[in-house]
Amino acid sequence: MTRHDKYTRRDALKCLGFGGAGTLFALAGGVLTPMDLALAGTDKLSKRAAVKPLFVQISDTHIGFNKDANPDVAGTLDQTIDIINGMAEQPGLILHTGDITHLCTAGQFDQAQQILSRLRVTELHTVPGEHDTTDPGAAQYFSRFGKASNNKGYYSFDHAGVHFMALVNVMEFKPGGLGSLGDEQLAWAMADLRHRSASTPLVVFAHMPLWSVYEPWGWGTGDVAPLLAELKRFGSVTVLNGHIHQIVQKVEGNITFHTARSTAFPQPIGGEGAGPGPLKVPPELLRQMLGLTTVSLVEHPRSLALIDSTLTGAQ
Amino acid sequence: MSRLVLFGLATLLVAAQSVAAPPVATDTEVTIENFHFIPATLKIAAGSSVTWTNKDDDVHTVMDAAGVFRSGALDGGQSFRYTFAKAGVYRIACSLHPQMSEVIVVE
Numbered sequence: 001m002t003r004h005d006k007y008t009r010r011d012a013l014k015c016l017g018f019g020g021a022g023t024l025f026a027l028a029g030g031v032l033t034p035m036d037l038a039l040a041g042t043d044k045l046s047k048r049a050a051v052k053p054l055f056v057q058i059s060d061t062h063i064g065f066n067k068d069a070n071p072d073v074a075g076t077l078d079q080t081i082d083i084i085n086g087m088a089e090q091p092g093l094i095l096h097t098g099d100i101t102h103l104c105t106a107g108q109f110d111q112a113q114q115i116l117s118r119l120r121v122t123e124l125h126t127v128p129g130e131h132d133t134t135d136p137g138a139a140q141y142f143s144r145f146g147k148a149s150n151n152k153g154y155y156s157f158d159h160a161g162v163h164f165m166a167l168v169n170v171m172e173f174k175p176g177g178l179g180s181l182g183d184e185q186l187a188w189a190m191a192d193l194r195h196r197s198a199s200t201p202l203v204v205f206a207h208m209p210l211w212s213v214y215e216p217w218g219w220g221t222g223d224v225a226p227l228l229a230e231l232k233r234f235g236s237v238t239v240l241n242g243h244i245h246q247i248v249q250k251v252e253g254n255i256t257f258h259t260a261r262s263t264a265f266p267q268p269i270g271g272e273g274a275g276p277g278p279l280k281v282p283p284e285l286l287r288q289m290l291g292l293t294t295v296s297l298v299e300h301p302r303s304l305a306l307i308d309s310t311l312t313g314a315q
Numbered sequence: 316m317s318r319l320v321l322f323g324l325a326t327l328l329v330a331a332q333s334v335a336a337p338p339v340a341t342d343t344e345v346t347i348e349n350f351h352f353i354p355a356t357l358k359i360a361a362g363s364s365v366t367w368t369n370k371d372d373d374v375h376t377v378m379d380a381a382g383v384f385r386s387g388a389l390d391g392g393q394s395f396r397y398t399f400a401k402a403g404v405y406r407i408a409c410s411l412h413p414q415m416s417e418v419i420v421v422e
Contacts, residue, residue, distance in 0.1 A: 067372040067391060103374060103388040130411050134376055134388040175380045175408035175416055218413035275350030275412060277373035 053091040054160060054304065056084050056121075057205070057293040059242030060099040060262035062131065063115070064108035069265035069278030073102075076290055077115050079311050080263045083292065085120045091294070092159055094121050097242035097260060098129030098170070098207030100141075109140050128153060129207040129243060130170040138171070154185050156192050160297060162304075163196060165189060167206040169221045178215060178222035179208035186226060193230050201236040201297070201304060209241045211257045213248050214270025231255055236303040238295065244276065246289075247308055258306055261291040287311040344368065345417070347375050347389070352407060352417035359399065361421050366396040375415070380406040 058080055065073045084094070096116075101108035116124060125148065132141045142151050149155035153168035167189065169179035181189070193202075204210065210228075212220035231237045237255040245267035250257045265278040266289035281289060291310040298305050340362035346353045348370040357365070367377045369389040377395050378385040383405070386395035399405065399421040407417035 069372065103390055131374065131388065134374075134410065136385075173378075173408075173410045173413070175406060175413055177413050216414055275371075275373070275414070277350070277371060 052089045052296065053087065053294050054162065054297045055093045055095055055203075055295050056087075056091045057095045057097060057240055057260050057295065058084075058263055059097040059207075059260040060129065060245055060264055061096070061112060061115075062099055062102040062262065062264035063112040064102035064105065065264055065278070067278055069280045070286060070290075073264040074111065074115060076287070076311060077112075077263050078118070079287075080290075080292055081115065081118050083309070083311070085118070087294075090121055092121070093123035093125060094119055095164075095203075095205055095240065096124060096126045097205055097240060098127050099131040099242065099262075100126065100129070102131055102264075104132055104134045104138075104140055106140055109144055113144065125157070125164070125166060127166050127168055127205060127207050128170060130173070133170055152185075152188075154188065162201045162203055162297065165192065165202065165204045167204065167210070169206045169208045169210070169224075174222075178212075178218050178220040179206075179210075180222050181224060181227070186223060189227055190230055193234075196234075198233050199235055199302070201238075201302060202231065202234050203238045203240065203295070203304070204231070205240040207241065208243045209248075209257070209259055210239050211250060213244060213259070217270055217276050219244055219270055219276075228255070235301075238304045238306070240293070240295075244270070245279075256304075256306070258293070260293045261289065261308065261310070263290050263292070263311075266290070340364070342366070346370055347377075347409070347415075350409075350412055350415055352409075352415060355416070356418050356420075358420045358422065361399060361402045363421070364396055364398040365419065366394050368392075368394040374411060375409045376411055378408055378410050380408050385410070 061077045062073050063077065070076060100112045126145045128138060128141045132138065153171065154166055156163065156165045158164070167181060167185065169181050172180040172182045174180065208221060209219050210221045210224050232253060235254055239255060239257045241259045242262065244259050245262035245265065246259065246269065247261060248259045266281060267276045268279050288310050291308055294307045294309065296305045338360060340360055342364045343357060343359060345365055345367045347367055350371065369375050369391055372391050374388045374390055376386050376388055384397050389395055402421045405419040405421065407419060409415040
């Protein structure tokens with residue numbers, strides 16, 4: 001059962017109003033807890049958490065989008081970066097889980113890179129979204145971000161004792177299907193994990209959800225099962241995705257699946273309306289539905305803690 | 316596109332299906348709206364062109380599932396035109412939204 005099964009959009013909006021300044025979800029020990037965002041703007045939260053942020057996840061910046069749902073996506077990304085740059089403890093790195101641009105043009109990639117270069121944290125790791133790969137061969141994306149993966153798109157690295165795996169599930173499109181990793185990537189991922197100690201905390205990130213959120217809209221990854229089976233033996237696994245522009249979370253054993261908000265525009269809950277298009281909300285609600293995810297390493301027991309915050313929280 | 320025009324297109328389509336394939340090449344408009352290709356089925360003669368226009372706020376693409384052709388990203392208001400030189404059954408999809416499909420029969 002996923003979290004959103006039980007809630008309608010109206011409930012979600014109610015919940016958003018809950019904290020006044022916004023609502024923040026903190027995950028600790030597998031329990032998702034809404035907290036008043038008034039705490040987030042103060043030192044109380046950072047003291048309570050008492051941990052240095054390991055990394056920040058941003059997603060779905062859609063640079064180039066200019067329709068009613070948010071005519072200023074550059075502005076909301078700027079605001080997101082101000083929030084990150086303003087964090088008392090700077091995270092070690094930033095993950096961008098795709099849809100960097102809206103239409104995959106050189107100009108949009110240039111603008112996105114220019115805005116992202118304002119981050120004080122210089123280590124940025126990306127995966128492409130389907131919006132970043134609509135040009136032939138995804139040349140625009142790979143010419144800028146291909147180096148980390150030798151132009152394969154998927155790669156892994158270690159940081160602070162945590163193993164990170166970046167996966168691409170937007171390149172093998174099948175009509176009527178879900179996201180797909182493909183045999184070659186899957187074999188690489190299995191080999192990358194095989195000899196790794198089960199006590200190594202893992203972060204696996206990709207654009208489209210690596211678990212089934214809403215299949216009629218393609219919100220899932222069709223061939224992920226062997227990888228999930230391999231992940232089960234690890235003590236702490238955090239699977240991070242974007243694509244659906246809203247937080248949906250599931251905890252299964254030691255694996256936490258979590259999708260991030262967009263910095264650009266919200267999307268409807270799966271199945272509500274004709275399709276997963278930009279959701280127009282009253283302007284005063286927009287920044288409550290955009291945000292970022294901060295992930296910290298907790299030592300006892302060794303696991304990761306996720307905190308989602310909205311753009312409203314920083315004001 | 317007005318409902319009248321859509322109705323007209325639908326009528327033409329029904330007419331086209333009830334008789335033999337059009338003998339001459341035509342130029343057909345397809346609308347992409349509310350995450351649907353309209354019309355969802357189409358029968359045309361070889362050499363005909365189809366122009367897809369995206370009326371949604373979201374981006375769509377137009378691709379043939381067999382990999383014969385593929386548009387780039389179409390923002391709201393943008394169009395893509397393709398001329399079907401060869402007969403066959405073309406399954407059309409949007410590479411961003413797997414639930415969208417259209418079948419074009421070229422005779």
